[in-house]
Amino acid sequence: MVSKHLSKVAAYKCEQYDTEKIKTVFRKASQKIDFDLSSMRNMRVAIKPNLLRDSSPGKGVVTHPVFFQAAVQLVKENGGIPILVESPAVHSLDRVFKKTGYDEIIREENIEVSDTSRVKVVYNEHARRFKRFELAADAVDADMIVNLPKFKTHGITYITAAVKNLFGTIHGLNKSQWHLRASTKEEFATILLDLYDAYIHHMDKTILNLVDAITALEGEGPGPSGSPKSMNVIVAGLDAIAVDYVLSKLVQIDVNLVHTVKMGDSRGLGQGREEAISILGDPVDLLQVMDFKPTKSSLSSDMMRWPFTSPVMRSLFVQRPVPSEEKCTLCYQCKSICPAGAISSAAEGEKIPAYDYKKCIRCYCCMEICPESAIDLKNGKLQWMFTIVST
Ligand code: SF4
Ligand code: SF4
Known part of the structure; x- marks a missing residue:
């Protein structure tokens, strides 16, 4: 359980994708x-990486x-029974495993892969707003979760x-439907926090x-x-907000x-303030990255409230997503993911x-999924006003 008072987060330098080095960091951080770690003995442990799509590592x-x-x-060495739980938004798991190199690891480690079309309904009556989720049954049934996000x-x-x-434990295309239920970034954060609360x-x-x-x-992630x-950092903690x-x-x-942090802290789901977090491990000075590029698309994030959600104000x-004629191959992956039915054939x-x-x-979602990086963001006609307000 997450501490109500002080959350411990461990951060360590790690410059290489080397199994032994990473495991050493995991052990130090867990301590x-x-x-x-021995508490995993005989437990069914759902391991949830971020496999957004078929992309080379x-x-x-x-x-x-x-x-x-x-x-x-790490899970196996400590007596746990790992099961891979992930449900990419569009591509099949087989295709994603092949392109990401997971297929080899799954074979080598002989790890069970969850059938995420097998879902369970979770109804959390204490949720702030979104009470009902259909989640991968193996995530629901697992004794614990090892969450492996990509930053x-x-x-x-x-x-x-x-x-x-954790949004990835919602089955495939159902994820994009959730976007329709949130008309602002804050509402989308509410969905994510209600899901976290349910877990x-x-x-x-x-x-x-x-x-x-x-x-x-960095830049226009997450696709x-x-x-x-290169950040060369591993961060670990039991409190996702912290x-x-x-x-x-x-x-x-x-x-x-970052609404999930700000709102998560005010809802008491974790700690999102400096004074409530103990940062352990390597010195923060050693880990900081001074030239990280944030996404452009969040400039107006705090201003996305009604009436900005009406089509005209939007x-x-x-910013709107605009495909490039030079890069687009008309594969229509954007069309199949769009939860609003806003994309049609050329x-x-x-x-x-x-x-x-x-x-x-x-x-x-279209930008996230486009395999050609063909979609860029273009400012709304009056968006320059935010630039003036925010400088
Ligand atoms: S996903 Fe990208 S490449 Fe494919 S049709 Fe859409 S914009 Fe074009
Ligand atoms: S066009 Fe792209 S950004 Fe707009 S609703 Fe569809 S997927 Fe989302």
Whole structure:
């Protein structure tokens, strides 16, 4: 359980994807955060990496397979029974495993892979707003979760790390439907926090968060439009809010922009304030990254309240996704992921899909999924006003 008073987060330098070196960090970090690894004995442990899509590990989009392997071995060495739980948004798991190099690790470690189409309904009557979730049954049934996020930028949540990674336990395409239910970034954060609340309080799960920030993703993450960034850091903690706070601080991100941290702290789901977190491990000075590039798409994040969610106001004030004619191959992965039905086939003679910006809810799922990094963000006509306000 997360401490009500002080959360311990451990952060260590790690410059290589080397199984033994990563395991050494995991052991040191577990000790620092008071997690007894032997408590995993005979437990069914759901291991949840971030396998957003079919991307080679060097691109910084997925949790590195060696990082995953280190976690699997750690669980096994301590008597736990690991099961891989992940449900990519569009591609099949087989395709994702092949491209990310997970297939080899799964074979080598002989690890069970969850069938995430097998779902269980979790109803958390104490949730702030979203009480009902359909989640991967193996995540629900597991005795504990080892959460292995990739640290990345994100157009809606600003960063994606420990809290956001649990969203991947919602089955495949159902994830994009959730975007329709949230008309603001704060509402989307509410969904993520209600889900986190369901795990830690309703299901009473222990979640060991081990974040892969050895190679992170900066710029227009969390998909191929972002750029890999060497941070050479592993961050660990039992409080996902505190872990995300520490990661934000390490890259000089204003945590007030990270709604999951700010709102998670005020809801009492974890600690999101400096004075409530004990940062252990290597000195923070050694771990800080001073030139990390945040996403552009969150400039207006705090201003995304009604009436900015109406189609007209959105078109004036919120960045819209625009495919490039040079890069687009008309694969239509964007069309299949779009939860709002805002994308249709290219008109005759056109080289890009047709976007209906009146329907577009600016969830940026299309950008996340585009295999060609062909989608860029264009400012709304009056968005310059925010630049003036924020400088
Ligand atoms: S914008 Fe990207 S995802 Fe959409 S059709 Fe073009 S290449 Fe495919
Ligand atoms: S067009 Fe792209 S950003 Fe707009 S709703 Fe569809 S997937 Fe989301």
